[in-house]
Amino acid sequence: MKSSAVSNTTRLVFAIIITAIMFFPIYWMIITAFKTPAELRLAIPTFWPERFHFENFASAFKTIPFYTFTVNTVIQTVGIVVLQINIGIMAAYAFAKGSFVGRERLFVLVLAALIVPEQVIFVPIYVMLSKLGWINTYYALIIPHAASAYGIFLLRQTFRSINNDVIEAAKVDGANKLQVLYRILAPMAFPTIATLTVISFISSWNSYFWPLIMTNSDKMRVLTVGIAMMRDSIAGNEALTMHLLMSASILVIFPIVIVFIFAQKYIVAAMSNSTFK
Structure with a gap:
C-alpha cells in the first residue's frame, strides 16, 4: 500500500x-x-x-494590417476545412465500402502522400498555379490543400468499423449513396470528423510556408506571415517591441485554443478507431 x-x-x-x-x-x-x-x-x-x-493588444493590431490578415486567414482556413472534410468523407467511403479494381493499391498511394513534405512538391505546383494565374489568390491558398491523406486514412478506418448491414438497410429504405454517406455514416463517424476538423483547422490556421510563397502582397497575406513580417521589422530592436510581437501571437493562437477546448473530447474517441485494419 x-x-x-x-x-x-x-x-x-x-x-x-x-x-x-x-x-x-x-x-x-x-x-x-x-x-x-x-x-x-x-x-x-x-x-x-x-x-x-x-x-x-490594440497597438499590435495597428502595427500590421491585422484585420486584412485575419480575413484572409479565416477564408483560407474555412475553405480548406470544408474541402478536406467533404473530400475525405467521400474518398474514405470509396476505400472502406467500395468495390473496384486496385482499391488497396490506390489506398497505399494515398498513404504514401503522408511521407512527402510539401517543400518537395511546391515547385511543380507553383509553376502549375502560376500558369493558371492563381498566384496571389485564394485559389492558390486553398485548392492545393483540398484533400488530406491523413483525413482519408482516419475516416476510412472509422467507416470500416461500421457494419455493412446499416448501409444495406438504408439502401432498402431508398437512400442513395450520398444520403447513406451524409445521413448515416457521417453522423456515426462524428467524433472522427470533429477530430479531423480540429486538425485541419489548426494546420490551416498555422500554415506559414505555403501562404508565404503563394502570396506577394499585403492584401493576400495571412496572420502567420504577418507575424513574421512584424518580427523581421523589429530585428535589432526586440527589447522595445517584443511586447507587441507577443501580443500579436496571443491574438493569433487564441482561436486555436478555443476550438481545441470545445473539441478535445472527440479526439480520444476518434483515435481509438484509427488503428490500421
Whole structure:
C-alpha cells in the first residue's frame, strides 16, 4: 500500500514538472504581452508584470494590417476545412465500402502522400498555379490543400468499423449513396470528423510556408506571415517591441485554443478507431 502511494506521488511529481516545462514558454509569452518596453529591459527579468497593459493588444493590431490578415486567414482556413472534410468523407467511403479494381493499391498511394513534405512538391505546383494565374489568390491558398491523406486514412478506418448491414438497410429504405454517406455514416463517424476538423483547422490556421510563397502582397497575406513580417521589422530592436510581437501571437493562437477546448473530447474517441485494419 505504501509502495503504491509512493509510486502515485512520484508519477504526479513528474507530471507536474513536465507540464511546467512545457507550459512555461506559453506563460512567458503571455506575461511578456502585458509588459512595457522598460520592464522588458530590466537586467533581472520579472515573472509577473508590474501592471497589466492591455493597450499592447490594440497597438499590435495597428502595427500590421491585422484585420486584412485575419480575413484572409479565416477564408483560407474555412475553405480548406470544408474541402478536406467533404473530400475525405467521400474518398474514405470509396476505400472502406467500395468495390473496384486496385482499391488497396490506390489506398497505399494515398498513404504514401503522408511521407512527402510539401517543400518537395511546391515547385511543380507553383509553376502549375502560376500558369493558371492563381498566384496571389485564394485559389492558390486553398485548392492545393483540398484533400488530406491523413483525413482519408482516419475516416476510412472509422467507416470500416461500421457494419455493412446499416448501409444495406438504408439502401432498402431508398437512400442513395450520398444520403447513406451524409445521413448515416457521417453522423456515426462524428467524433472522427470533429477530430479531423480540429486538425485541419489548426494546420490551416498555422500554415506559414505555403501562404508565404503563394502570396506577394499585403492584401493576400495571412496572420502567420504577418507575424513574421512584424518580427523581421523589429530585428535589432526586440527589447522595445517584443511586447507587441507577443501580443500579436496571443491574438493569433487564441482561436486555436478555443476550438481545441470545445473539441478535445472527440479526439480520444476518434483515435481509438484509427488503428490500421
